[in-house]
Amino acid sequence: MKVIIDTNALMIPVQFNLDIFSELHRLGFNHFIVPLAVLNELDRLVTTARGQDRIAAKVGRSLAQRCELVSKEGHADDIIVSLAQVTGAAVLTNDIGLKKRLIEMGIRVISLRQRNRLELLS
Template identity: 35%
Template sequence: MSIKEVVIDTNFFMVPFQFNVDIITELEKVLPSYKLTTPSFVINELKGLKRNNKGKIRLNANLALKLANSSKVEIKDISLLENETVDDALLRVSEVLATNDIELKKRAKAKGITIVYLRQKNYITVDGKI
Protein backbone atom coordinates (compact mmCIF):
# COMPACT_ATOMS: atom_id res chain seq x y z
CA MET A 1 0.00 0.00 0.00
CA SER A 2 1.39 3.38 -0.90
CA ILE A 3 1.75 5.99 1.78
CA LYS A 4 -0.86 8.67 1.52
CA GLU A 5 0.37 12.21 1.14
CA VAL A 6 -0.88 15.60 2.16
CA VAL A 7 0.27 18.26 -0.28
CA ILE A 8 0.87 21.61 1.45
CA ASP A 9 0.36 24.76 -0.61
CA THR A 10 2.12 28.11 -0.35
CA ASN A 11 -0.68 29.79 1.55
CA PHE A 12 -0.82 27.00 4.17
CA PHE A 13 2.89 27.37 4.95
CA MET A 14 2.14 31.00 5.89
CA VAL A 15 -0.58 29.99 8.41
CA PRO A 16 1.70 29.51 11.45
CA PHE A 17 2.93 33.08 11.20
CA GLN A 18 -0.51 34.58 10.58
CA PHE A 19 -2.44 32.66 13.23
CA ASN A 20 0.25 31.17 15.48
CA VAL A 21 -0.76 27.57 14.74
CA ASP A 22 1.86 24.83 14.44
CA ILE A 23 0.60 23.32 11.18
CA ILE A 24 3.10 20.45 11.15
CA THR A 25 2.11 19.18 14.61
CA GLU A 26 -1.57 19.73 13.85
CA LEU A 27 -1.38 17.89 10.52
CA GLU A 28 0.40 14.99 12.23
CA LYS A 29 -2.37 14.87 14.85
CA VAL A 30 -5.24 15.01 12.34
CA LEU A 31 -3.61 12.77 9.70
CA PRO A 32 -1.09 10.58 11.58
CA SER A 33 -0.61 8.05 8.78
CA TYR A 34 0.04 10.67 6.10
CA LYS A 35 3.33 11.94 4.77
CA LEU A 36 3.62 15.73 4.52
CA THR A 37 4.85 16.84 1.10
CA THR A 38 5.10 19.97 -0.97
CA PRO A 39 6.00 20.37 -4.65
CA SER A 40 9.17 22.23 -5.62
CA PHE A 41 7.02 24.84 -7.40
CA VAL A 42 5.54 25.82 -4.01
CA ILE A 43 9.08 26.32 -2.68
CA ASN A 44 9.78 28.52 -5.72
CA GLU A 45 6.64 30.54 -5.01
CA LEU A 46 7.73 31.06 -1.38
CA LYS A 47 11.19 32.14 -2.58
CA GLY A 48 9.48 34.63 -4.90
CA LEU A 49 7.38 36.02 -2.04
CA LYS A 50 10.53 36.41 0.04
CA ARG A 51 12.40 38.08 -2.81
CA ASN A 52 9.65 40.40 -4.03
CA ASN A 53 8.15 41.64 -0.78
CA LYS A 54 9.10 43.65 2.25
CA GLY A 55 8.21 43.54 5.91
CA LYS A 56 5.86 40.94 7.26
CA ILE A 57 5.20 39.05 4.01
CA ARG A 58 8.93 38.71 3.40
CA LEU A 59 9.54 37.59 6.98
CA ASN A 60 6.67 35.09 6.86
CA ALA A 61 7.84 33.71 3.50
CA ASN A 62 11.31 33.22 4.97
CA LEU A 63 9.89 31.39 8.01
CA ALA A 64 7.59 29.37 5.73
CA LEU A 65 10.62 28.29 3.68
CA LYS A 66 12.34 27.09 6.85
CA LEU A 67 9.22 25.11 7.74
CA ALA A 68 8.97 23.64 4.22
CA ASN A 69 12.63 22.63 4.39
CA SER A 70 12.24 20.92 7.75
CA SER A 71 12.75 17.18 8.09
CA LYS A 72 8.98 16.74 8.51
CA VAL A 73 8.16 17.81 4.95
CA GLU A 74 9.27 16.05 1.79
CA ILE A 75 9.86 18.37 -1.14
CA LYS A 76 8.82 16.65 -4.34
CA ASP A 77 10.53 17.63 -7.54
CA ILE A 78 7.46 18.56 -9.58
CA SER A 79 7.53 21.22 -12.26
CA LEU A 80 4.73 23.34 -13.61
CA LEU A 81 3.57 22.35 -17.07
CA GLU A 82 3.62 24.94 -19.82
CA ASN A 83 1.15 27.76 -19.04
CA GLU A 84 0.08 25.98 -15.85
CA THR A 85 -0.65 28.02 -12.72
CA VAL A 86 0.49 26.88 -9.29
CA ASP A 87 -3.15 26.22 -8.34
CA ASP A 88 -3.74 24.10 -11.47
CA ALA A 89 -0.61 22.09 -10.71
CA LEU A 90 -1.66 21.57 -7.08
CA LEU A 91 -4.99 20.20 -8.29
CA ARG A 92 -3.13 17.92 -10.71
CA VAL A 93 -0.81 16.39 -8.08
CA SER A 94 -2.98 16.28 -4.93
CA GLU A 95 -5.28 13.70 -3.42
CA VAL A 96 -5.26 15.52 -0.10
CA LEU A 97 -4.48 19.23 -0.20
CA ALA A 98 -3.68 21.51 2.74
CA THR A 99 -4.73 25.04 1.81
CA ASN A 100 -6.61 28.03 3.16
CA ASP A 101 -7.12 29.53 -0.29
CA ILE A 102 -10.90 29.83 -0.75
CA GLU A 103 -10.91 29.55 -4.56
CA LEU A 104 -8.50 26.64 -4.53
CA LYS A 105 -10.62 24.87 -1.90
CA LYS A 106 -13.71 25.23 -4.12
CA ARG A 107 -11.88 23.90 -7.18
CA ALA A 108 -10.35 21.00 -5.22
CA LYS A 109 -13.73 20.04 -3.77
CA ALA A 110 -15.26 20.05 -7.26
CA LYS A 111 -12.53 17.61 -8.34
CA GLY A 112 -13.10 15.32 -5.36
CA ILE A 113 -9.81 16.24 -3.68
CA THR A 114 -9.84 16.08 0.12
CA ILE A 115 -9.06 19.47 1.66
CA VAL A 116 -7.30 20.15 4.94
CA TYR A 117 -7.56 23.71 6.21
CA LEU A 118 -7.41 25.95 9.24
CA ARG A 119 -10.81 26.58 10.74
CA GLN A 120 -11.72 29.51 12.98
CA LYS A 121 -8.04 30.47 12.93
CA ASN A 122 -7.13 27.87 15.51
CA TYR A 123 -7.56 24.25 14.44
CA ILE A 124 -7.12 22.09 11.39
CA THR A 125 -10.08 20.31 9.88
CA VAL A 126 -10.53 17.86 7.02
CA ASP A 127 -13.20 18.17 4.34
CA GLY A 128 -13.56 14.99 2.30
CA LYS A 129 -12.66 11.35 2.67
CA ILE A 130 -9.39 10.22 4.20
Template identity: 40%
Template sequence: MVIVALDTNALMVPVELEIRIFEELELLLPSPEFVIPEPVLQELSSLKNGKGVASRAARVGLDLAKMRCKIIKTENAAADESFLELSYTSQIDYVVTNDLSLRDRLLGAGIPVVGVRGQNTLHIMEP
Protein backbone atom coordinates in the same frame (compact mmCIF):
# COMPACT_ATOMS: atom_id res chain seq x y z
CA MET B 1 0.29 6.81 6.10
CA VAL B 2 -1.35 9.64 4.18
CA ILE B 3 0.36 12.02 1.77
CA VAL B 4 -0.38 15.64 2.64
CA ALA B 5 0.55 18.46 0.24
CA LEU B 6 0.89 21.98 1.61
CA ASP B 7 0.11 25.15 -0.31
CA THR B 8 2.13 28.34 0.06
CA ASN B 9 -0.39 29.94 2.41
CA ALA B 10 -0.41 26.85 4.65
CA LEU B 11 3.34 27.14 5.12
CA MET B 12 2.94 30.81 6.07
CA VAL B 13 0.31 30.06 8.75
CA PRO B 14 2.81 29.61 11.62
CA VAL B 15 3.72 33.30 11.44
CA GLU B 16 0.46 34.79 10.17
CA LEU B 17 -1.94 32.91 12.48
CA GLU B 18 0.42 31.42 15.05
CA ILE B 19 -0.63 27.86 14.23
CA ARG B 20 1.95 25.10 14.54
CA ILE B 21 0.86 23.64 11.23
CA PHE B 22 2.85 20.39 11.22
CA GLU B 23 2.02 19.52 14.82
CA GLU B 24 -1.67 20.22 14.25
CA LEU B 25 -1.71 18.12 11.07
CA GLU B 26 -0.03 15.26 12.94
CA LEU B 27 -2.89 15.37 15.47
CA LEU B 28 -5.57 15.59 12.78
CA LEU B 29 -4.35 12.97 10.27
CA PRO B 30 -2.96 9.44 10.70
CA SER B 31 0.82 9.27 10.06
CA PRO B 32 1.07 12.15 7.58
CA GLU B 33 3.95 12.43 5.13
CA PHE B 34 4.37 16.05 4.03
CA VAL B 35 5.08 17.07 0.45
CA ILE B 36 5.11 20.27 -1.57
CA PRO B 37 5.13 20.74 -5.32
CA GLU B 38 8.22 22.57 -6.54
CA PRO B 39 6.21 25.69 -7.58
CA VAL B 40 5.31 26.27 -3.91
CA LEU B 41 9.00 26.44 -3.06
CA GLN B 42 9.45 28.98 -5.85
CA GLU B 43 6.51 31.08 -4.59
CA LEU B 44 7.94 31.15 -1.07
CA SER B 45 11.37 32.10 -2.42
CA SER B 46 9.94 35.07 -4.29
CA LEU B 47 7.77 36.21 -1.35
CA LYS B 48 10.61 36.09 1.19
CA ASN B 49 12.38 39.08 -0.37
CA GLY B 50 9.71 41.63 0.54
CA LYS B 51 9.12 43.42 3.81
CA GLY B 52 6.75 42.95 6.68
CA VAL B 53 4.83 39.99 8.04
CA ALA B 54 4.30 38.31 4.66
CA SER B 55 8.00 38.18 3.89
CA ARG B 56 8.84 36.90 7.38
CA ALA B 57 6.08 34.29 7.04
CA ALA B 58 7.50 33.23 3.66
CA ARG B 59 11.02 32.88 5.12
CA VAL B 60 9.73 30.73 7.97
CA GLY B 61 7.57 28.74 5.55
CA LEU B 62 10.54 28.14 3.26
CA ASP B 63 12.65 26.90 6.16
CA LEU B 64 9.86 24.62 7.38
CA ALA B 65 9.28 23.26 3.88
CA LYS B 66 12.95 22.41 3.46
CA MET B 67 13.08 20.70 6.86
CA ARG B 68 9.76 18.86 6.91
CA CYS B 69 8.57 18.30 3.33
CA LYS B 70 9.56 16.18 0.39
CA ILE B 71 9.69 18.36 -2.72
CA ILE B 72 7.90 16.93 -5.76
CA LYS B 73 8.64 18.01 -9.30
CA THR B 74 5.58 18.68 -11.45
CA GLU B 75 5.01 19.56 -15.08
CA ASN B 76 2.97 22.61 -14.14
CA ALA B 77 4.82 25.79 -13.19
CA ALA B 78 1.81 27.25 -11.34
CA ALA B 79 1.34 26.05 -7.77
CA ASP B 80 -2.45 25.64 -7.99
CA GLU B 81 -2.21 23.60 -11.19
CA SER B 82 0.52 21.44 -9.68
CA PHE B 83 -1.83 20.38 -6.85
CA LEU B 84 -4.43 19.34 -9.40
CA GLU B 85 -1.77 17.46 -11.37
CA LEU B 86 -0.73 15.58 -8.23
CA SER B 87 -4.34 14.81 -7.38
CA TYR B 88 -5.08 13.45 -10.86
CA THR B 89 -2.06 11.13 -10.63
CA SER B 90 -3.08 9.96 -7.13
CA GLN B 91 0.16 11.17 -5.54
CA ILE B 92 -1.57 13.03 -2.68
CA ASP B 93 -4.37 12.26 -0.24
CA TYR B 94 -4.98 15.75 1.20
CA VAL B 95 -4.10 19.35 0.37
CA VAL B 96 -3.70 21.99 3.06
CA THR B 97 -4.75 25.42 1.77
CA ASN B 98 -6.76 28.51 2.63
CA ASP B 99 -7.12 29.48 -1.04
CA LEU B 100 -10.88 29.33 -1.66
CA SER B 101 -10.75 28.86 -5.42
CA LEU B 102 -8.12 26.10 -5.14
CA ARG B 103 -10.13 24.48 -2.36
CA ASP B 104 -13.24 24.38 -4.54
CA ARG B 105 -11.33 22.95 -7.50
CA LEU B 106 -9.72 20.25 -5.35
CA LEU B 107 -13.00 19.29 -3.70
CA GLY B 108 -14.54 19.09 -7.19
CA ALA B 109 -11.71 16.74 -8.20
CA GLY B 110 -12.42 14.52 -5.19
CA ILE B 111 -9.47 15.58 -3.01
CA PRO B 112 -10.10 16.34 0.68
CA VAL B 113 -8.83 19.73 1.80
CA VAL B 114 -7.58 20.82 5.21
CA GLY B 115 -8.13 24.48 6.01
CA VAL B 116 -8.22 26.92 8.89
CA ARG B 117 -11.54 27.42 10.63
CA GLY B 118 -11.82 30.51 12.77
CA GLN B 119 -8.52 31.87 14.03
CA ASN B 120 -6.58 28.75 14.91
CA THR B 121 -8.37 25.48 14.22
CA LEU B 122 -7.69 23.13 11.31
CA HIS B 123 -10.56 21.15 9.84
CA ILE B 124 -11.01 18.64 7.02
CA MET B 125 -13.40 19.34 4.17
CA GLU B 126 -14.46 16.21 2.30
CA PRO B 127 -15.47 16.25 -1.39
Protein backbone atom coordinates in the same frame (compact mmCIF):
# COMPACT_ATOMS: atom_id res chain seq x y z
CA MET C 1 -1.82 9.65 5.18
CA LYS C 2 -0.37 12.08 2.69
CA VAL C 3 -0.98 15.81 2.45
CA ILE C 4 0.23 18.35 -0.12
CA ILE C 5 0.98 21.75 1.40
CA ASP C 6 0.29 24.97 -0.53
CA THR C 7 2.25 28.24 -0.32
CA ASN C 8 -0.21 30.07 1.93
CA ALA C 9 -0.42 27.07 4.26
CA LEU C 10 3.33 27.20 4.90
CA MET C 11 2.86 30.81 6.00
CA ILE C 12 0.17 29.95 8.62
CA PRO C 13 2.65 29.43 11.49
CA VAL C 14 3.75 33.07 11.40
CA GLN C 15 0.45 34.62 10.35
CA PHE C 16 -1.74 32.74 12.86
CA ASN C 17 0.76 31.33 15.39
CA LEU C 18 -0.32 27.76 14.63
CA ASP C 19 1.91 24.67 14.30
CA ILE C 20 0.61 23.15 11.07
CA PHE C 21 2.60 19.93 11.51
CA SER C 22 1.09 19.22 14.96
CA GLU C 23 -2.35 19.98 13.58
CA LEU C 24 -1.80 17.72 10.58
CA HIS C 25 -0.65 14.90 12.87
CA ARG C 26 -3.79 15.45 14.97
CA LEU C 27 -5.85 14.95 11.80
CA GLY C 28 -3.95 11.74 10.97
CA PHE C 29 -1.52 13.04 8.35
CA ASN C 30 2.13 12.05 8.59
CA HIS C 31 3.54 12.36 5.05
CA PHE C 32 4.03 15.97 3.93
CA ILE C 33 4.57 16.90 0.26
CA VAL C 34 5.60 20.30 -1.11
CA PRO C 35 5.98 20.93 -4.86
CA LEU C 36 9.09 22.91 -5.84
CA ALA C 37 6.73 25.42 -7.50
CA VAL C 38 5.51 26.28 -3.99
CA LEU C 39 9.12 26.94 -2.93
CA ASN C 40 9.50 29.20 -5.96
CA GLU C 41 6.42 31.17 -4.88
CA LEU C 42 7.85 31.52 -1.36
CA ASP C 43 11.18 32.72 -2.81
CA ARG C 44 9.33 35.38 -4.81
CA LEU C 45 7.48 36.50 -1.69
CA VAL C 46 10.73 36.72 0.28
CA THR C 47 12.03 39.23 -2.27
CA THR C 48 8.81 41.17 -2.96
CA ALA C 49 6.71 41.06 0.23
CA ARG C 50 7.13 43.37 3.21
CA GLY C 51 6.73 43.02 6.97
CA GLN C 52 5.08 39.95 8.41
CA ASP C 53 4.35 38.43 4.98
CA ARG C 54 8.06 38.46 4.19
CA ILE C 55 8.88 36.82 7.53
CA ALA C 56 6.10 34.26 6.98
CA ALA C 57 7.52 33.40 3.55
CA LYS C 58 11.01 32.92 5.02
CA VAL C 59 9.66 30.67 7.78
CA GLY C 60 7.54 28.79 5.22
CA ARG C 61 10.63 28.21 3.09
CA SER C 62 12.38 26.74 6.11
CA LEU C 63 9.39 24.57 7.10
CA ALA C 64 9.21 23.13 3.59
CA GLN C 65 12.55 21.45 4.20
CA ARG C 66 10.72 19.08 6.60
CA CYS C 67 8.64 17.81 3.69
CA GLU C 68 9.12 15.62 0.64
CA LEU C 69 9.94 18.03 -2.20
CA VAL C 70 8.47 17.14 -5.59
CA SER C 71 9.78 18.57 -8.84
CA LYS C 72 7.14 19.07 -11.52
CA GLU C 73 6.77 21.77 -14.17
CA GLY C 74 3.86 24.18 -14.31
CA HIS C 75 1.78 26.56 -12.22
CA ALA C 76 1.74 25.68 -8.50
CA ASP C 77 -2.06 25.23 -8.27
CA ASP C 78 -2.13 22.96 -11.34
CA ILE C 79 0.74 20.90 -9.93
CA ILE C 80 -1.03 20.56 -6.58
CA VAL C 81 -4.25 19.37 -8.26
CA SER C 82 -2.35 16.91 -10.44
CA LEU C 83 -0.31 15.52 -7.52
CA ALA C 84 -3.44 15.14 -5.39
CA GLN C 85 -5.14 13.17 -8.16
CA VAL C 86 -2.13 10.88 -8.70
CA THR C 87 -1.20 10.30 -5.05
CA GLY C 88 -4.64 10.44 -3.43
CA ALA C 89 -3.25 13.01 -0.99
CA ALA C 90 -5.31 15.68 0.72
CA VAL C 91 -4.35 19.34 0.21
CA LEU C 92 -3.70 21.94 2.91
CA THR C 93 -4.58 25.37 1.53
CA ASN C 94 -6.39 28.59 2.40
CA ASP C 95 -6.71 29.64 -1.24
CA ILE C 96 -10.47 29.96 -1.85
CA GLY C 97 -10.26 29.30 -5.60
CA LEU C 98 -8.02 26.26 -5.18
CA LYS C 99 -10.24 24.89 -2.37
CA LYS C 100 -13.32 25.15 -4.59
CA ARG C 101 -11.53 23.48 -7.49
CA LEU C 102 -10.28 20.60 -5.30
CA ILE C 103 -13.65 20.01 -3.63
CA GLU C 104 -15.40 19.92 -7.03
CA MET C 105 -12.91 17.21 -8.07
CA GLY C 106 -13.57 15.18 -4.94
CA ILE C 107 -10.13 15.84 -3.44
CA ARG C 108 -9.94 16.16 0.36
CA VAL C 109 -9.09 19.68 1.54
CA ILE C 110 -7.67 20.84 4.86
CA SER C 111 -8.06 24.50 5.77
CA LEU C 112 -7.58 26.91 8.63
CA ARG C 113 -10.68 27.14 10.82
CA GLN C 114 -11.39 29.99 13.27
CA ARG C 115 -7.76 31.10 13.00
CA ASN C 116 -6.68 28.54 15.59
CA ARG C 117 -6.92 25.01 14.13
CA LEU C 118 -6.92 23.03 10.91
CA GLU C 119 -10.03 21.21 9.73
CA LEU C 120 -10.62 18.56 7.09
CA LEU C 121 -13.36 19.94 4.83
CA SER C 122 -14.00 17.04 2.52
